[in-house]
Amino acid sequence: MDIAIKDGKIVERVDELRARKIYASGMIVMPGGVDIHCHIAGSEVNTGRLLRPEDHFRDFERKTPKTRSGVGYSVPSTFTTGYRYARMGYTTIMNPSMPPLEAKHTHEELNDTPMVDKGTYPLLGDWWFVLEYLKKGEIEECARYVAWMITSTKGYAIKIVNPGGLEAWGSGGNVGSIDDQVPYFGITPREIVRGLCKVNKLLNLPHTIHVHTNNLGKPGNYLTALDTMKCVEDLASEDKPAIHITHCQFSAFKGSDWRTLKSGAEEIARYVNNHSHVTLDMGQVIFTDTTTMTADGPFQYTLHELSGNKWVNHDVETETSSGIVPFRYRRKSYVHAIQWSIGLELALLIKDPWKIFMTTDHPNAGPFIFYPRIMAWLMSRKAREAVLNRINRRARNRSLLPSIDRELGFYEIAIVTRAGQAKALGLKNKGHLGVGADADVAIYNVNPETIDPSRKYKTVRKAFRQAAYTVKGGETVAKNGEILKHVKGTTMWLDVQVSEPIKITEEMKRRFREYWTVEYENYPVTEKYLEVSHPITVKANV
Amino acid sequence: MFKMINLYPLKKFRFPVIAECVSPDVFQGKNQKEIEELEIWEGNKQKRLGELFKVEETRKEQETIITVCGDVSKVRRIGAYMTSGEITINGDVGMHLGEEMEGGKITVHGNVGGWTGSMMKGGTIEIHGNASHYLGAPYRGSNRGMRGGKIIVYGNVGNEAGAYMRKGLIKIYGKAGQFAGSRMHNGTIHVQKDSEGRVGACMTGGKIVVEGFLESVLPTFTIESIKKKVKIEEKIVEGPFYLFLGDLTENGKGKLYVSKEKNPQLSSYEKLL
Amino acid sequence: MAVVKAVTCPVCGCLCDDIELTIRNGKIVKVKNGCAMCESKFLSHKNEHRILKPLIRKNGEFVEVSLEEATRKAAEILTKANYPILYGWSSTSCEATRVGLELAEEIGGVIDNTAVVCHGPSILSIQDVGISSCTLGQIRHRADLVVYWGSNPWSAHPRHIERYTAFSEGRFQKSAWKGYLTKVKASAAKKKIESALRRVLFRKKAFVSPKPRKGPPPTLFKEGRKLIVVDVRKTRSAEISDCFLQVEPNKDYELLQALRALINEQEIDVDEVAGIPVEYLEEIADLMIGCNFGVLFFGVGLSMSKGKLRNVDAALSLVRDLNMRTKFVIMPMRGHFNVTGVDTVFTWQTGYPYAVDFSLGYPRYNPGETSVVDILLRGESDAALIVASDPVASFPKKVAEQLVKNPLIVIDPHMSATTRMADVVFPSAFVGIEASGTAYRMDHVPLPLKKVVNPPNGVLPDEEILKRILVEVKKLKEKRLVEAA
Ligand code: SF4
Ligand SMILES: [Zn+2]
Secondary structure, three states, rough: OOOOOOOOEEEEOOOOOOOOOOOOOOOOEEEEEOOOOOOOOOOOHHHHHHOOOHHEEEEEEOOOOOOOOOOOOOOOOOHHHHHHHHHEEEEEEEEEOOOOHHHHHHHHHHHHHOOOOOEEEEEEEOOOOHHHHHOOOOOHHHHHHHHHHHHOOOOOOOOOOOHHHHHHOOOOOOOOOOOOOOOOOOOHHHHHHHHHHHHHHHOOOOOEEEEOOOOOOOOOHHHHHHHHHHHHHHHHHOOOEEEEEEHHHHOEOOOOOOOOOEHHHHHHHHHHOOOOOOEEOOOOOOOOOOEEEEEOOHHHHHHHHOOOOEEEEEEEOOOOOOEEEEEEEEOOOHHHHHHHHHHHHHHHOOOOOOOOEOOOOOOOOHHHHHHHHHHHHHHHHHHHHHHHHHHHHHHHHHHHHHHHOOOOOHHHHHHHHHHHHHHHOOOOOOOOOOOOOOOOEEOOOOOOOOOOOOOHHHHHHHHOOOEEEEEEEEEEEEEEEEEOOOOOOOOOEEEEEEOOOOOHHHHHHHHHHHHHHOHHHOOOOOHHHHOEEEEEEEOOOO | OOOEEEEEEOOOOOOOEEEOOOHHHHHHOHHHHHHOOOOOEEEEEEEHHHHHHHEEEEOOOOOOOOEEOOOOOOOOOOOOOOOEEEEEOOEEEEEOOOOOOOOOOEEEEEEHHHHHHHOOOOEEEEEOOEEEOOOOOOOOOOOOOEEHHHHHOOEOOOOOOOOOOOOEEEEEOOOOOOOOOOOOOOOEEEEEEOOOOOOOOOOOOOOOEEEEOOOOOOOOOOOEEEEEEEEEEEEEEEEEEEEEEHHHHHHEEEEEEEEEEOOHHHHHHHHOO | EEEEEEEEEOOEOOOOOOOEEOOOOEEEEEEEEEHHHHHHHHOOOOOEEOOOOOOEEOOOEEEEEEEHHHHHHHHHHHHHOOOOEEEEEOOHHHHHHHHHHHHHHHHEEEEEEEHHHOHHHHHHHHHHHHEEEOOOHHHHHOOEEEEOOOHHHHHHOOOOOOOOOEEEEOOOOOOHHHHHHHHHHHHHHHHHHHHHHHHHHOOOOOOOOOOOOOOOOOOOOOOOOOOOOOOOOOHHHHHHHEEEEOOOOOHHHHHHHHHHHHHHOOOOOOOEEOOOEEHHHHHHHHHHHHOOEEEEEEOOOHOOOOOOOHHHHHHHHHHHOOOOOOOOEEEEEEOOOOHHHHHHHHHHOOOOOOOOOOOOOEEEEEOOOOOHHHHOOOOOOEEEEEEEOOOHHHOOOHHHHHHHHHHEEEEEEEHHHHOOOEEEEEEOOOEEEOOOEEEOOOOOOOEEEOOOOOOOOOOEEEEHHHHHHHHHHHHHHHHHHHHHH
């Protein structure tokens, strides 16, 4: 079968005589990879870079005539991030946590992240305006403000992190369940999640609310994850997803403390298998040295206390918080090994690959360069066993993995690494190779007809590590690990059009000045901040 | 197989020269020609070793022995990662000498730059001149200090010698700058002469001995006792010494021995004993 | 006449963005909301010793040349160099810095910014222990204890206290301004009484000036926001504080460590640290633990005094430890308006915040080794490009001498000490007045810099000049490759 490309799009046919050809017979051809959740740009990522010279100094990339130089490892510099994704055949990536006040920073970095199309999600779950309007029950007004915010920050989806907990953390507190009151605001995480879920629907956003649950990283939190999914059950319609639970591994802990920690993957998988309003991503742990970074300030502080490692906290007025702690996942650690197991259990126990996607919550559970390894684990029992044999014994005995026979095929891998993610994001032109799709193509040098990935997982892993060809927007940008062309990639954002946009009155400006320490005029990200702007118009129902 | 190689700098260097290749592990099994072809950087230009050094191959030896004759104070990273063999330098040498070294021996008849023996794991470095800052200390942001081996300095050393040290010995015959042994976990630092102060800041374990003058001990150290002598690697050093424990800020159990005789200003601590 | 609102002030790290400018006939005639530093910058940018044409030194004299000729000359110098340095940046935009980094990479140079002479050590310590911080609004809304250590915001960051800290009004914390006014009035009244008494008592001194208090002043136990200043001398900021701790010069480290031990409930052997009795310190430690939200701002008084990075290390650790007991944050008082932004751009492109060495074709970082001041001290560089900075005036003499010994290219709006010594000079537009861009406030909040008036004819922004040099460098390199082949 041939795939024809013209002007950056996949088309019915092209003039065969004049077309440049890539011979890919005996290889696997997939749409370019899509990453729904990876921290690659913005204030917390960059502070992570600054914090860790010792993470970079051994892992560098020299300048070439075609590429800029840079460093890795767990928090690569921007150019290197783009190149490394492109080498793996990824062409679209989503940066999941952007403090709105610092949105310009995120976009400046995205401009310098080449090779991929990208988008970013503003953090809205603890924004005072949201808390206040939801408290008052003014959903439509809330929706108007959210629309303004998404458009002003050039964002792509509503991100919620430890709802209510971050506002509490501003004064050193946290919330402990989805029904805890947020100090001062008198609202609960449940109300925030439900409220924003309704807002999301009112605004017709292409993706669902993107939720990092309360109690993340705490034993017993699988119940919080289930509560969070359940709390929007009634808001779902037409079998469409209404909520995305991100890096679910971190929210699937059973047990009452670290010693009794167990996997809650079975319970979560059971729920997800019986409901159609949820999508998840894995947040798969990799045994390596990495850097954790989330907007979840209190969680990061706990991690600092547990590990004794250096710690950065950065709270953002009126909006959110964030924290950073370097972290090493060790095979021989009981807790880490259980975490490793949970991620894979989730991916294998959830039957429908359109519901769970492959991520490491880069770099939280591991750097993205390890994706090929996860693909191998998903495709091969043998690959999983090879690791199981080397992990903490108690964890091995408690792992559900030995009882799981399922091995994903190439088709399913294509879903969990691109098609499913694109669909969940509502990216109509990504994640498939049909006519009209963006010409983002990854070609891997492995023959799906002849190879048995279950046995030959190492060959498969190697092929995924370095795409034979990566085509971005119709151009071959990488070949066998070599970057052939430095291309910019677009920044996708939502131009949310509401019938009655919020009015910027003097009163509003005054309120603005009270809440933030910047002037209203200087807050929004103007389109000139986006080097290659790709607005997506959304017509809201409000 | 093994041999003695002499290197003579062909000029006085002005730009930094990065010479990671000057290491017995790299030279071993290579003939003179191959050694001359090794990659080396002078400023922002890539060169061959032979362009900057005259390479001379002499007699056979038990091990690969490299002798550098002349001023190589701009030449950095000599002996980095080395695991065996010997390097002798007759002259001053630049930064990162023997960085992450695992074995073998480096002898310098001259002064050394900063980060000498940085993150070292084994082997010996002997310096007959002075050493600059960060002797045996880790790279920026890293807490993986010296994890073994021995550094002996016959002259003085700069600040933060032995920072984050975990194992091994640093012996200084001369004076030490500020913050010797800061954040050290284990291992031993022995300063025979004066110290500029803030010794053992934030240390959690290990042993520091100061035989000379130390104006004041950090307020976060507490006096434990007076010891007649202290043992450093089988050898007895005669005192008496004030023994302080600290650093309290890190709930540390580090031992700081300070000569009683040389430090009468510390006698006020005695009333606490 | 036009009024431009919400202009960002391109002077100090406070980056106040509420400045209102009145413009008449292409000139700024009125500045509203700004402090004196801000006013003088906006009002006098045209009157300073502006350079209007590119200059090249020929036979020891400056000669006016075309932009093309200057660009060619600069590119020649830079491509020829074996170890060039590119320095300055913190008073220009992030956009210009982005180009600067590419240029540095292209020529295999070392790029460094002014952090190296102010808060560079602070960054090294952050890399060792981390930092608990936040944006300034968070402090305005929540902080009930504000500490300035080795920093005198009253003079160096004039609007800091009023806009963001003790005298600002937040959602959960009220301004301490009223209390301050009462205090000022009280002290004025006291002075009146004193002088009256003096007259009555035959011009004798009424009171012997009281010995410096050894205990904490009673204002420390008042309700509401408290302001503590720690410094080696009584600054203007110290005068308005509720409590001033005078630390013996070069003893900040000891003082900070002692406080750490105290808040960790450890017993201290000595009675006095850095000239302050331990009982007094215990009160301060209690106050820190007892507050709901504390903040410690530190300046170069801490990061550049004896102990340097380790002083900051201790301050960062103190704040980290305090978070076991309460909420506490810490922030360096960054000086130049965009030094934070420049660190930020450096970091996203190279992984490292300053002192980045591209000589091996990839970023390397090790301040002390790859920092410009040290490179100059060792006499290693052989050419320099200076952007929006005046190192000849600010560097130690020996370092500055080394700088001017080699070919020197300067991009600057006016004739500074450095410009005077240059071989190639590019006049540039004032960013934030004559050119737009982005700058980052000391708390990492990005703000737009506005272009409010036109630069003098033919004068370009830094970004544009750098782009031209970069293009020329690439051309030259290509030509050389062709010649070699
Ligand atoms: S405080 Fe600084 S930024 Fe604010 S107006 Fe004054 S000089 Fe400008
Ligand atoms: Zn995440």
